[in-house]
Amino acid sequence: MFAIATDMGALVLLTLLFSLSSAPAHGWPDQDYKDQLLSSAQLDKDWLISIRRQIHENPELRFQEHNTSALIRQQLHQLCIPYSYPFANTGIVAQIGSGSKPVVALRADIDALPLQELVEWEHRSKFDGKMHACGHDAHTTMLLGAAKLLNQRKDRLQGTVRLLFQPAEEGGAGASHMIKEGALGDAEAIFGIHVDFEIPTGSIGLISGPVLAATSFFEAKIQGVGGHAAGPHLTVDPILAASLAILALQQLTSREADPLDSQVLSITYVRGGSTFNVIPSYVEFGGTLRSLTTKGLYRLQQRLKEVIEGQAAVHRCKAFIDMKEEEYPFYPAVVNDDGLHQHVEKVGRLLLGPENIKRGEKIMAGEDFAFYQEKIPGYMISIGMRNEELGSIHPMHSPYFFLDEDVLPIGAALNTALAELYLNEHKHSILDPA
Ligand SMILES: [Zn+2]
Numbered sequence: 001m002f003a004i005a006t007d008m009g010a011l012v013l014l015t016l017l018f019s020l021s022s023a024p025a026h027g028w029p030d031q032d033y034k035d036q037l038l039s040s041a042q043l044d045k046d047w048l049i050s051i052r053r054q055i056h057e058n059p060e061l062r063f064q065e066h067n068t069s070a071l072i073r074q075q076l077h078q079l080c081i082p083y084s085y086p087f088a089n090t091g092i093v094a095q096i097g098s099g100s101k102p103v104v105a106l107r108a109d110i111d112a113l114p115l116q117e118l119v120e121w122e123h124r125s126k127f128d129g130k131m132h133a134c135g136h137d138a139h140t141t142m143l144l145g146a147a148k149l150l151n152q153r154k155d156r157l158q159g160t161v162r163l164l165f166q167p168a169e170e171g172g173a174g175a176s177h178m179i180k181e182g183a184l185g186d187a188e189a190i191f192g193i194h195v196d197f198e199i200p201t202g203s204i205g206l207i208s209g210p211v212l213a214a215t216s217f218f219e220a221k222i223q224g225v226g227g228h229a230a231g232p233h234l235t236v237d238p239i240l241a242a243s244l245a246i247l248a249l250q251q252l253t254s255r256e257a258d259p260l261d262s263q264v265l266s267i268t269y270v271r272g273g274s275t276f277n278v279i280p281s282y283v284e285f286g287g288t289l290r291s292l293t294t295k296g297l298y299r300l301q302q303r304l305k306e307v308i309e310g311q312a313a314v315h316r317c318k319a320f321i322d323m324k325e326e327e328y329p330f331y332p333a334v335v336n337d338d339g340l341h342q343h344v345e346k347v348g349r350l351l352l353g354p355e356n357i358k359r360g361e362k363i364m365a366g367e368d369f370a371f372y373q374e375k376i377p378g379y380m381i382s383i384g385m386r387n388e389e390l391g392s393i394h395p396m397h398s399p400y401f402f403l404d405e406d407v408l409p410i411g412a413a414l415n416t417a418l419a420e421l422y423l424n425e426h427k428h429s430i431l432d433p434a
């Protein structure tokens with residue numbers, strides 16, 4: 001073949017053949033696909049950084065992401081990408097591709113945290129008490145980056161990509177509202193990316209099965225009868241009842257939970273009384289429950305109520321328990337789909353090299369991506385952003401959290417390849433209904 005590349009016509013033909021052979025529509029892509037995609041993403045790096053910094057400087061809390069949402073819509077508009085708005089107040093769903101099945105979804109969360117940024121740098125948060133300390137500014141930017149790349153390749157997409165820009169991940173269960181309002185459409189699978197400060201930039205962390213915990217919160221009030229501390233027999237002491245209830249609760253995880261089903265029950269505050277010589281009439285305490293299975297969390301919630309009520313009754317008190325569902329909705333466990341694991345691993349190896357695919361770590365934090373996974377197979381990927389030289393070494397939700405912006409083009413390319421190659425692999429399943 002190289003022998004005939006002696007005149008311009010043959011050279012053009014050769015180039016055409018070469019580019020066709022790398023096109024993902026014709027089987028699993030080769031090195032050229034990877035190089036092309038990564039270099040297109042790198043060309044967008046300055047644009048990505050400027051978007052991320054705008055979002056970082058202007059953090060907005062759950063369900064108040066009006067300016068962030070406007071910025072996303074403005075960018076989609078400039079890219080000529082159609083979208084629907086609003087979902088869940090400030091959310092957006094953009095759509096790229098043929099409009100027909102298969103449909104695959106990509107999700108980014110867009111909200112910030114109620115936290116004071118303590119990093120001194122040029123683009124720190126302009127709003128006291130609000131900060132993008134969980135990297136959602138990066139997630140939003142990476143999805144916009146993917147929108148641009150997918151749009152450039154829209155004519156060869158073998159189906160449709162839905163891009164979900166979702167509000168209120170931090171405690172607001174924004175995902176459940178997006179779903180109720182139809183954001184998933186006909187999507188048959190969904191991918192989400194979260195930055196990870198423990199994995200070096202350029203690598204990703206993958207884990208199949210349970211990854212993040214089902215979470216809920218609670219507050220308990222133990223009502224007794226207050227009185228002078230010198231006459232405890234004339235009171236009904238809620239401090240003693242609360243103390244024994246708190247101790248008894250610890251036995252739920254140590255004695256009742258399956259040792260192979262990780263669970264956490266943490267009491268994070270106790271409030272009661274105000275002076276030395278008065279037994280108060282009530283004590284309040286609260287905390288959080290977590291389990292790597294959603295079923296495990298339901299059981300823990302049930303037993304928490306029984307133990308607190310039982311312990312209160314033994315000590316002649318009454319107990320009132322509030323699961324705080326209004327303020328902090330229950331989150332199911334994040335469980336990564338096994339079938340999608342194979343896909344993500346394959347795409348990761350192609351794009352980043354096998355040496356950069358790490359085994360992810362389970363943690364007992366929660367993520368509302370779990371709501372999507374209750375509807376369709378889904379997969380959350382940890383994308384590395386650790387860079388010791390830059391000081392990108394702080395955990396999520398730390399006031400010192402600092403992103404290595406080199407992750408932005410990598411995330412944009414990864415989102416793109418996950419969706420594009422998913423469609424290629426699944427285009428036959430809809431032509432051939434079993
Ligand atoms: Zn977070």
Ligand SMILES: [Zn+2]
Binds near residue numbers: 135136169194
């Ligand atoms: Zn987060």
